[in-house]
Amino acid sequence: xxxxxxxxxxxxxxxxxxxxxxxxxxxxxxxxxxxxxxxxxxxxxxxxxxxxxxxxxxxxxxxxxxxxxxxxxxxxxxxxxxxxxxxxxxxxxxxxxxxxxxxxxxxxxxxxxxxxxxxxx
Amino acid sequence: xxxxxxxxxxxxxxxxxxxxxxxxxxxxxxxxxxxxxxxxxxxxxxxxxxxxxxxxxxxxxxxxxxxxxxxxxxxxxxxxxxxxxxxxxxxxxxxxxxxxxxxxxxxxxxxxxxxxxxxxxxxxxxxxxxxxxxxxxxxxxxxxxxxxxxxxxxxxxxxxxxxxxxxxxxxxxxxxxxxxxxxxxxxxxxxxxxxxxxxxxxxxxxxxxxxxxxxxxxxxxxxxxxxxxxxxxxxxxxxxxxxxxxxxxxxxxxxxxxxxxxxxxxxxxxxxxxxxxxxxxxxxxxxxxxxxxxxxxxxxxxxxxxxxxxxxxxxxxxxxxxxxxxxxxxxxxxxxxxxxxxxxxxxxxxxxxxxxxxxxxxxxx
Numbered sequence: 001x002x003x004x005x006x007x008x009x010x011x012x013x014x015x016x017x018x019x020x021x022x023x024x025x026x027x028x029x030x031x032x033x034x035x036x037x038x039x040x041x042x043x044x045x046x047x048x049x050x051x052x053x054x055x056x057x058x059x060x061x062x063x064x065x066x067x068x069x070x071x072x073x074x075x076x077x078x079x080x081x082x083x084x085x086x087x088x089x090x091x092x093x094x095x096x097x098x099x100x101x102x103x104x105x106x107x108x109x110x111x112x113x114x115x116x117x118x119x120x121x
Numbered sequence: 122x123x124x125x126x127x128x129x130x131x132x133x134x135x136x137x138x139x140x141x142x143x144x145x146x147x148x149x150x151x152x153x154x155x156x157x158x159x160x161x162x163x164x165x166x167x168x169x170x171x172x173x174x175x176x177x178x179x180x181x182x183x184x185x186x187x188x189x190x191x192x193x194x195x196x197x198x199x200x201x202x203x204x205x206x207x208x209x210x211x212x213x214x215x216x217x218x219x220x221x222x223x224x225x226x227x228x229x230x231x232x233x234x235x236x237x238x239x240x241x242x243x244x245x246x247x248x249x250x251x252x253x254x255x256x257x258x259x260x261x262x263x264x265x266x267x268x269x270x271x272x273x274x275x276x277x278x279x280x281x282x283x284x285x286x287x288x289x290x291x292x293x294x295x296x297x298x299x300x301x302x303x304x305x306x307x308x309x310x311x312x313x314x315x316x317x318x319x320x321x322x323x324x325x326x327x328x329x330x331x332x333x334x335x336x337x338x339x340x341x342x343x344x345x346x347x348x349x350x351x352x353x354x355x356x357x358x359x360x361x362x363x364x365x366x367x368x369x370x371x372x373x374x375x376x377x378x379x380x381x382x383x384x385x386x387x388x389x390x391x392x393x394x395x396x397x398x399x400x401x402x403x404x405x406x407x408x409x410x411x412x413x414x415x416x417x418x419x420x421x422x423x424x425x426x427x428x429x430x431x432x433x434x435x436x437x438x439x440x441x442x443x444x445x446x447x448x449x450x451x452x453x454x455x456x457x458x459x460x461x462x463x464x465x466x467x468x469x470x471x472x473x474x475x476x477x478x479x480x481x482x483x484x485x486x
Contacts, residue, residue: 032153032157032158032343033157033158033159035412035414035437035444036412036413036414036437036444038413038466054466056413056414056437057158058158058159058162058343058347058436058437058439059152059158059343059346059436060416061414061416080412083412
């Protein structure tokens with residue numbers, strides 16, 4: 001399994017042609033206390049750059065953009081009742097989606113951890 | 122190019138305390154501290170919080186019959202405002218809209234006025250132009266802080282015992298750590314508390330004295346907004362503006378009886394007509410049933426899908442424990458209990474019209 005990072009502060013951990021997607025710890029810290037997460041449904045397809053959800057903090061709403069093309073396999077239902085999970089564990093239990101990848105070549109456009117660390121530095 | 126944001130006398134203290142600084146109305150202000158908006162909000166509801174509101178405009182009015190002259194610009198009874206008393210009011214325009222809201226205090230030998238940061242550039246010339254024979258002096262060398270919350274009396278009273286005896290909407294001059302301050306028992310959080318005007322070179326010292334109290338923590342603009350929203354208090358530019366009348370904004374309580382009857386202020390024609398005949402829309406509370414916050418600009422629809430209004434302020438209410446909003450709704454659909462839909466990102470989210478405020482106001486009357 002390999003984890004990639006996007007400039008929109010998502011992480012994507014890839015296992016074959018499936019992957020888990022979430023927002024980075026840095027993004028969660030910047031957003032502040034999250035009070036609501038709006039998610040797509042299983043079966044929804046999307047292209048890289050599409051809005052695939054909204055995360056709302058006390059102060060503001062922020063869109064989540066797809067880092068690659070794919071299809072939602074599963075939404076993390078825990079977030080509906082416990083949006084604070086996104087602050088507690090953004091890169092663990094606070095994942096947003098399991099997805100099916102439709103174009104693994106797009107992963108080459110994303111960053112590895114070192115590059116992402118440099119990006120947010 | 123916009124000018125660089127201005128800094129209040131407490132800027133360095135905010136940075137030292139870990140404040141996350143943002144540009145607000147041309148001022149570099151803390152939106153939150155490490156405690157976070159949610160924690161700061163609860164701190165204010167449960168204990169006491171210190172806010173820097175030095176970006177607001179502090180103005181001194183000196184002259185003969187200042188209160189009476191102010192009545193030409195505001196529909197409040199300022200000519201009968203007794204020494205040591207403060208009153209909430211607003212400047213109306215010629216068409217009965219609201220130019221800004223403000224607090225006016227009778228300080229004895231002068232009137233002390235506090236206006237919104239974003240509107241001081243408008244309000245000062247407005248007063249200077251219309252208040253004949255009155256010296257209008259904007260104060261640039263004083264900070265303004267708010268200590269708000271159920272423990273505010275203890276926090277401020279420990280340093281200035283006389284402040285304990287003030288009642289809501291009363292003002293005095295008192296000493297805090299040997300520094301002469303104007304101390305007024307009022308605020309904009311729905312909680313008991315004080316606003317304190319301090320000479321800029323003593324402001325950090327006084328702020329630190331408040332923060333030394335274990336019950337007092339700093340709070341930023343984020344908590345200030347969620348607190349005032351839960352308390353059902355209007356934010357100028359969101360809930361009230363040049364187009365909204367005070368009657369539409371459910372602010373008739375702030376227009377004293379004599380002024381309702383006599384008029385004699387800018388826009389009186391519309392306002393008196395609306396007092397007797399009602400308005401087509403009114404500002405109400407809106408309580409979403411789900412978890413999705415409804416922000417400013419969200420359309421409100423009736424259950425049968427007709428547009429009946431718009432959200433003017435909305436977000437998450439930490440004390441209410443869920444999303445809360447305010448907005449203008451067609452008066453015939455604005456009865457508390459009415460079921461409506463909020464159109465959030467194209468989806469209808471169920472909500473209910475409710476009475477304001479969302480949380481009980483705890484003023485010391």
